[in-house]
Amino acid sequence: MSFTYEYPRGALTVDCVVFGFDGGELKILLIQRGVAPFKGEWALPGGFVGTDETLDEAARRELKEETGLDNVFLEQLYTFGAVNRDPRERVVSVAYVALVQPDDYTTEAQTDADDARWFPLSEIPKLAFDHREILDTGIQRLRGKLRYEPIGFELLPEKFTLPQLQKLYESVLNAELDKRNFRKKVLSFGLLIPLDEKLREGPHRPAQLYRFDPARYEALKNEGFLFEI
Amino acid sequence: MSFTYEYPRGALTVDCVVFGFDGGELKILLIQRGVAPFKGEWALPGGFVGTDETLDEAARRELKEETGLDNVFLEQLYTFGAVNRDPRERVVSVAYVALVQPDDYTTEAQTDADDARWFPLSEIPKLAFDHREILDTGIQRLRGKLRYEPIGFELLPEKFTLPQLQKLYESVLNAELDKRNFRKKVLSFGLLIPLDEKLREGPHRPAQLYRFDPARYEALKNEGFLFEI
DNA sequence: TGACTTAGTGTCACTTTTACACTTATATTT
DNA sequence: AAATATAAGTGTAAAAGTGACACTAAGTCA
DSSP: OOEEESSOOOEEEEEEEEEEEOSSSEEEEEEEOOSSSSTTSEEOSEEEOOTTSOHHHHHHHHHHHHHOOOSOEEEEEEEEOOTTSSSSSOEEEEEEEEEEOHHHHHHHTTSSOTTEEEEEGGGOOOBSTTHHHHHHHHHHHHHHHHHHSSOGGGGSOSSEEHHHHHHHHHHHHTSOOOHHHHHHHHHHTTOEEEEEEEEOOSSSOOEEEEEEOHHHHHHHHHTTOOOOO | OOEEESSOOOEEEEEEEEEEEOSSSEEEEEEEOOSSSSTTSEEOSEEEOOTTSOHHHHHHHHHHHHHOOOSOEEEEEEEEOOTTSSSSSOEEEEEEEEEEOHHHHHHHTTSSOTTEEEEEGGGOOOBSTTHHHHHHHHHHHHHHHHHHSSOGGGGSOSSEEHHHHHHHHHHHHTSOOOHHHHHHHHHHTTOEEEEEEEEOOSSSOOEEEEEEOHHHHHHHHHTTOOOOO
């Protein structure tokens, strides 16, 4: 079967910058390419967009197929259209940012996706195509958004502690934050619900567990509330 | 001549949300479609992306062809990929935001582009395709950016007064601002250079003219300075 | 020259941000 | 069981920033 058009058409792909956070450093999920071009090199998960699926659907489908990840936070990032970004032919790629919670990917790691691996930001290998540029754009976007939208919670388990949240912010923003001021501000929003549970994880005082209250955030947002850390 | 591929391919277009400000209300540049579909209806300027041009180039080319505008501020907005957004076939559109200074378009208005017209935001007609959605996305983006990046100057003439700048902010943000506080903050950045010139425009005290200092902004930005109004 | 119109200016109360040090709860070691 | 080590958790005061507010200045026109 073949498809014929009056003018030449480039191909359209999606690529995903997938962020994960395990409590230490921010990490990116990469896959090792099994086919040319750039066979054997590391790349962002992604692939061609079908003519009967939206861009978001294509991104979710590729993410599932290539990494096993499902039901993650996903948001369009930017569209990359340099003429020769793919050596084969003209390919325009719509890039996405995905944020995954540790809960999700530890289970997935065992299933398929043996050619997918998490890399700390400081140890990203050479990437195929213009994926390094896409990744950098994704990092910038994450940094920018983290301060003005409550998306950090997408990178933490459902139940998390304030020290975990703070470490996430420090890791992504690459800056040290004052513990007392951070807690004061975060709690002042009233968006965190303390649970009847604490996290014991070492020879020290256990930390209070919280969960984020998305409904309350929506309500506040409609009243003109601005999240900002 | 025809072009054949193994899998079906959608078409790729660019569309531009073009903002202008004449001192009163914020305006959008629309063109009246001369061909089906939506013939006779108003739409955002835009068109198909060639396989040998980048997305930015395509946006600039279409803007020039359809409205005569050249050398304007242009920035990618979002990519729209709903499956049936074009009734003919699958078309994905990369949307752009353009900001034009009154200097530019008053001269252009005379040349070609007789089917292009500026519409105040409050009087936008029904638009073709999903262009209303694209426009709304563009407005949101402009509002968001105006407060955190010095892009307002792209909508004003090279030489402008503080009352003009304030009216622009009030118009875009849809809010009244305190004159003294606005001036205090804007001038505190040291990004405006007062000129040896005043603007006389009525039976009242003339206003000091300023110009924006882009070089100084770059310098400050590198030192970690954050623009915010 | 008087009336009208918009440009331009300073202060004070209040809120927000920042800097900073000790106590508390647990696990481990002796 | 007591001592030790570790990270969690808490309040205050000084400084900076924000927001509210009313009059004078410089021009045009009648």
